[in-house]
Amino acid sequence: MKSFFLCSLKDLKKQKTMTKWAGPFKDELTVIFKDGAITVFSSICPHFGGEFNIDLKNLKASCCWHGYEFDLSSGKCLSFSNCSPLRFYPFLINHGDIEVFFP
Amino acid sequence: MKILKREFKRRIDVHASVVWWNYWDIEHFTTVHKAYTNVKMLFENENMYIVALTWRLPIFSFFKSSGICTTIKTGKYKLEDYQSTFFNIAVKTEIEIEEIGEMSSLIISRYQFFLHGWRRILAPFMYKMMAVWNQKVWDEDLPLKIRRQRVKEFGFKDFKGLPDKLEDRESIKKWEQSLPVPRPKNSPINEYL
Numbered sequence: 001m002k003s004f005f006l007c008s009l010k011d012l013k014k015q016k017t018m019t020k021w022a023g024p025f026k027d028e029l030t031v032i033f034k035d036g037a038i039t040v041f042s043s044i045c046p047h048f049g050g051e052f053n054i055d056l057k058n059l060k061a062s063c064c065w066h067g068y069e070f071d072l073s074s075g076k077c078l079s080f081s082n083c084s085p086l087r088f089y090p091f092l093i094n095h096g097d098i099e100v101f102f103p
Numbered sequence: 104m105k106i107l108k109r110e111f112k113r114r115i116d117v118h119a120s121v122v123w124w125n126y127w128d129i130e131h132f133t134t135v136h137k138a139y140t141n142v143k144m145l146f147e148n149e150n151m152y153i154v155a156l157t158w159r160l161p162i163f164s165f166f167k168s169s170g171i172c173t174t175i176k177t178g179k180y181k182l183e184d185y186q187s188t189f190f191n192i193a194v195k196t197e198i199e200i201e202e203i204g205e206m207s208s209l210i211i212s213r214y215q216f217f218l219h220g221w222r223r224i225l226a227p228f229m230y231k232m233m234a235v236w237n238q239k240v241w242d243e244d245l246p247l248k249i250r251r252q253r254v255k256e257f258g259f260k261d262f263k264g265l266p267d268k269l270e271d272r273e274s275i276k277k278w279e280q281s282l283p284v285p286r287p288k289n290s291p292i293n294e295y296l
Contacts, residue, residue, distance in 0.1 A: 002269070025269065026257040026265070026269065026272040027257070027265055027272075042264070042265065044254055044259070044264060044265060045264075046262060046263060046264035047261065047262060048128070048251065048261055049250060049251050049254035049255075049259050050247070050250070051250065064134065064135070065130075065131050065134060065135060065247060066130045066131055066134055067134045079287075080287040080289065080290075082262060082287060083262050083287075084262060084263050084264050087264065087265070102269055
């Protein structure tokens with residue numbers, strides 16, 4: 001199973017959200033930290049491939065290109081039912097580093 | 104009557120179909136481009152679309168203008184666009200995308216303003232304004248085209264996203280963009296349809 005160092009937990013706690021291109025996964029990953037919980041997901045909008053604005057307060061991601069909204073708890077597209085949901089990635093915290101795995 | 108002409112050439116390292124998609128993807132007009140404040144589709148098929156548009160002028164952004172814009176496919180990667188802008192000035196735009204190698208494109212934009220009567224005095228302003236407009240739109244669209252090229256190289260499919268398996272994340276084989284660019288039925292753009 002391929003793993004990828006995304007960021008340190010210390011940095012994430014400070015920044016709350018971080019986005020990074022994950023070369024080995026051929027994907028762009030975003031990690032969010034809210035109320036002690038960490039979520040890692042692909043931040044390539046399944047609609048046309050756009051990037052997201054993250055609304056941590058309401059746990060939503062909205063595409064900068066077309067405004068499609070996604071629920072960050074379920075991954076579901078809130079704007080249109082025929083769009084695939086966001087892809088979540090499993091991760092481990094290893095010595096303070098967030099390591100993401102390709103499922 | 105005076106015809107004011109301007110031409111811009113720009114090169115980008117993305118497939119011509121990605122540039123083509125950008126011209127026909129109506130949904131991004133109001134979210135990506137600050138100048139467009141409203142867009143509604145009136146008619147579309149695989150060769151053309153007609154939209155009702157509202158936009159702000161570059162330089163004098165407090166000035167809003169509304170009109171109908173008709174865009175017609177005239178070749179594989181060629182289109183013509185007809186609209187009337189403020190003071191009822193008719194504008195014709197031609198876009199031509201030349202494929203340079205496999206993943207590089209040259210975009211030629213030709214604008215023609217038909218200035219009748221007193222509108223001739225606007226020529227120097229229009230000349231400058233078009234350069235500002237073209238640069239602004241180019242700057243706003245550039246990251247979209249680069250990113251879309253990148254995700255397509257990893258097998259991205261519209262409305263689906265990246266392939267599930269890592270080994271399937273390879274460049275798409277078919278780069279052609281079919282028209283019209285698909286849009287959900289309940290898109291706000293469809294309000295007038």
